[in-house]
Amino acid sequence: MSNQERVVRGRTEECRPGLLTAPVDEDQATELAKVFKALGDPVRLRLLSMIASRAGGEVCVCDLTPAFDLSQPTISHHLKLLRQAGLIDCERRGTWVYYWLLPEMTDRLAGILTRPAGQPLARADRTHSGAAS
Amino acid sequence: MSNQERVVRGRTEECRPGLLTAPVDEDQATELAKVFKALGDPVRLRLLSMIASRAGGEVCVCDLTPAFDLSQPTISHHLKLLRQAGLIDCERRGTWVYYWLLPEMTDRLAGILTRPAGQPLARADRTHSGAAS
DNA sequence: ACGTTGCATTGATATTCATCGATGCAACCT
DNA sequence: AGGTTGCATCGATGAATATCAATGCAACGT
Numbered sequence: 001m002s003n004q005e006r007v008v009r010g011r012t013e014e015c016r017p018g019l020l021t022a023p024v025d026e027d028q029a030t031e032l033a034k035v036f037k038a039l040g041d042p043v044r045l046r047l048l049s050m051i052a053s054r055a056g057g058e059v060c061v062c063d064l065t066p067a068f069d070l071s072q073p074t075i076s077h078h079l080k081l082l083r084q085a086g087l088i089d090c091e092r093r094g095t096w097v098y099y100w101l102l103p104e105m106t107d108r109l110a111g112i113l114t115r116p117a118g119q120p121l122a123r124a125d126r127t128h129s130g131a132a133s
Numbered sequence: 134m135s136n137q138e139r140v141v142r143g144r145t146e147e148c149r150p151g152l153l154t155a156p157v158d159e160d161q162a163t164e165l166a167k168v169f170k171a172l173g174d175p176v177r178l179r180l181l182s183m184i185a186s187r188a189g190g191e192v193c194v195c196d197l198t199p200a201f202d203l204s205q206p207t208i209s210h211h212l213k214l215l216r217q218a219g220l221i222d223c224e225r226r227g228t229w230v231y232y233w234l235l236p237e238m239t240d241r242l243a244g245i246l247t248r249p250a251g252q253p254l255a256r257a258d259r260t261h262s263g264a265a266s
Numbered sequence: 267a268c269g270t271t272g273c274a275t276t277g278a279t280a281t282t283c284a285t286c287g288a289t290g291c292a293a294c295c296t
Numbered sequence: 297a298g299g300t301t302g303c304a305t306c307g308a309t310g311a312a313t314a315t316c317a318a319t320g321c322a323a324c325g326t
Contacts, residue, residue: 019178019181019182019185019186020182020185020186020234020236020239021185021186022182022186023179023182023183023186024178024179024182026175026179029175029176029178029179029182030175032172032175032178033172033173033174033175033177033178034173036169036170036172036173036178037169037170037173037174038173039165039166039169039172039173040166040167040169040170040171040172040173041166041170041283041284042159042162042163042165042166043162043284044166045152045157045162045165045166045169046156046157046159046162048152049152049153049155049156049157049162050156052152052153052154052248053152053153053154053155053156060302061302061303062301062302062303065302065303070284070285070286071285071286071287072302072303072304073285073286073287073288073303073304073305073306074284074285074286075303076303076304076305077284077285077304077305078284079304080304080305092292092293092303094293094294095292095293095294095301095302095303096293096302096303097302097303097304101153103153103248106153106246106247106248107246107247107248109242109243109246110243110244110246110247111243113239113240113242113243113246114239114240114243115185115236115239115240174313174314176314193272194272194273195271195272195273198272198273203314203315203316204315204316204317205272205273205274206273206274206275206276206315206316206317206318207314207315207316208273209273209274209275210274210275210314210315211314212274213274213275225273225322225323227323227324228271228272228273228322228323228324229272229273229323230272230273230274
């Protein structure tokens with residue numbers, strides 16, 4: 001982990017620089033890129049979506065694997081990457097292993113990609129191809 | 134492009150499934166993964182951040198390149214990937230090429246990663262390591 | 267016309283990644 | 297105890313990616 005953040009009441013990302021408002025430094029870029037890279041695969045996106053949208057909040061691996069045309073080790077590999085990115089966590093209960101979403105990370109990403117409400121962006125009407133005459 | 138979406142007044146992502154609420158289908162996962170993969174590199178994240186946070190909304194490539202310890206073709210390559218992902222666009226004006234953010238895409242990503250306000254997540258207190266005794 | 271500057275493209279190479287089969291291992295069931 | 301099932305790890309391989317040097321090319325300045 002080695003976390004340089006402190007989660008304050010689950011809304012920590014609002015206090016962060018924000019990616020769209022100020023240039024991120026190398027360290028933060030490297031850290032964030034690891035998470036985005038984990039999301040940069042269709043299989044992992046579907047896995048995350050299946051886990052996050054599950055009623056009850058958790059899914060058994062045995063419910064995930066048959067949804068894909070991939071071998072079980074491959075699914076296990078993708079789940080590991082999602083877990084290393086801090087997007088999900090898991091626990092073994094008896095025979096099965098259950099995964100669940102860590103909403104802190106998705107919240108943080110959403111916050112980082114959200115620009116401040118009234119930011120004019122300053123060129124919304126200029127040389128946009130097709131918009132401006 | 135081959136877009137299966139229609140941007141309705143710039144707030145299209147609010148009407149979408151949402152990734153965290155229902156399992157995404159393969160096509161949407163593939164489409165989204167392409168964008169997240171573009172964000173999954175520290176150099177590209179910094180480039181996007183520098184472009185998005187620029188006062189005036191656009192940056193000349195000549196202002197981007199010296200910020201990195203990489204060759205100019207490499208920066209050009211990363212910019213191309215960001216552009217192909219629909220995150221930025223560019224235009225040549227005289228000698229220089231200017232890049233700017235396409236906020237529709239970041240808005241869409243932020244929306245997709247945002248879970249509905251009152252979603253309990255159902256297991257916020259259970260077997261979380263360290264939280265439960 | 268000529269050289270220069272700013273940026274993109276090409277071709278080549280080293281690294282990373284996705285995937286699989288094989289294996290390991292814990293938990294369950296006779 | 298022995299067999300079975302569920303999942304992770306390992307080792308190997310083909311595909312994708314990041315990077316560079318070289319080149320192309322448009323625009324600008326003499």
